Amino acid sequence: KDKEICFILHTFKDQALIFRGGCPKAQNLTRVSGFYLLGLSEDPDLQPILFGLFLSMYLVTVLGNLLIILAVSSDPHLHTPMYFFLSNLSLADICLISTTVPKMLMNIQTHSRAISYVGCLTQMSTFTIFVCMDYMILTAMAYVRFVAICHPLHYLVMMNPHLCGFLILVSFLFSLWDSQMHNLMILKITNFKNVEISSFFCDPSQLLNLSCSDTFSNNIVQYILGAFYGLFPISGILFSYYKIVSSILRIPSSGGKYKSFSTCGSHLAVVGLFIGTGFGVYLGSAASHSPRKGAVASVVYTVVTPMLNPFIYSLRNWDIKGALRRLHSRMV
Template identity: 85%
Template sequence: MQLSEDPNLQPILFGLFLSMYLVTVLGNLLIILAVSSDSHLHTPMYFFLSNLSLADIGFISTTVPKMIVNIQTHNRVISYVGCLTQMSIFGIFACMDYMLLSVMAYDRFVAICYPLYYLVIMNPHLCGFLILVSFLLSLLESQLHNSMILQITIFKSVEISSFFCDPSQLLNLSCSDTFSNNIVKYFLGAFYGLFPISGIFFSYYKIISSILRIPSSGGKYKAFSTYGSHLEVVSLFIGTGFGVYLGSAALPSPRKGTMASVMYTVVTPMLNPFIYSLRNRDIKGALRRLPSRMA
């Protein structure tokens, strides 16, 4: 799947996606370095943020390098094994992003609704456990999708032309009955989609209810500005993700589906570090102090 048939646009697309990839990796690496080097940021909130940045690097690295190579070589095919590998790694990091956003919403819920018990509840053991559970659930989801594809052997020798592989693409290429696989896919989508997003909505419902009870308008503004960056990232990631997977069936043009996937897989990870760094005074301060700490 290519973004444009015009050969004159290929150098522009190459430079555009290479720049977006480098900006994403650099931005997320700066957040990880800022959090790890500044003792003031050694809190659960920034521990989860650094893990989210690490997941974003892996998230975009499974698709964009392949896309850049395809544009440069004018060869837009991917092998069956390569597609399975890309789909597996992408599934892990995409689900990890989603799980970490849910964990971060829970962390913010505890911080604002139970501030006196925050450090007791969100202790290092629980934080590490939540990261481990998020990774294991992401790995399980990825392997379950792979197991569905491995049951379909009718197109093992067929090259799949695409910059990004997901289970629905491979299932649609099969001529065999995929009804049972679709049932499993929708079950996984409901389990991994509805439960985390329900937790996010519940957490922010309690957060907003608590903030609205703050008597001063200045206190309300400060509280909303503190959690606004996470809400923006959640809305961006979930909005584009649901737009890709729920709206793909309604998109008549494959190119429109490709553009929606680009928004989800490329633009969203690139914007996350900007949202957190520009809206967070602690991160901006840590980034300003980073050169002196690295010297």
């Protein structure tokens, strides 16, 4: 480990300077060329278990979400706004887990935790894009359910293909902007007080906490981004479900109420799991410097949630089940 940390540090004027747990005095002489990912555990006996566990979760996630995409794209009955956003959510989930888990598996296999500075920024950038895409698509799906339940007669007119495509494009542009804002904050940091990242990937909040310079401005930007990407979409989701619940309560039959509520259950489960853990880690890390804080929660929203999405959206969804059966019969 010490050799790897020495390897990823280099200095100007041919001076060797290693720092750990604090900022170097000669800050102008130090430039970091890489980082060291601590991962979930440094116990050698646990590494094969972690490798098998995360490899299985990765394969299940990719296969499950690919099946959702194939089912939606191959079945004309599922060419509706709701399933259009579901297939885009599955695509974002595949990209999200592919930015973190393969690097972790490679590190375990090669017994190396080092990651280059450029590689870390690239991983952080793509991770931020697809996390934000997940969040934006979940918000759009709440609006789709609001229109479907509260304005059923105008559903196909209001949620036309142009609007659906526009919402996906806006989600991507906002995600790209969020990613570039985090990149700019990291690029402004010239000195780091440590090269150890208390996670299994280049978490942007962890990187910002390693800055030797005053982190007040970075924390302010983090909280502004958190408010913009947190409060406004969450407010939209809460308002949509407030109108949905109000509309469902006016349905006279209990069967109609149950059917309407059941269509929202899967979406609410994913929203609670993803947003709850994600923002808990993001905002908590901005205010805390304790090592490995939030590592388990990071696994939940970066690995577990993308893996569970296909099961949550398909186990009680007869349309998806029927499409998968028809897809299987055509393939056989």
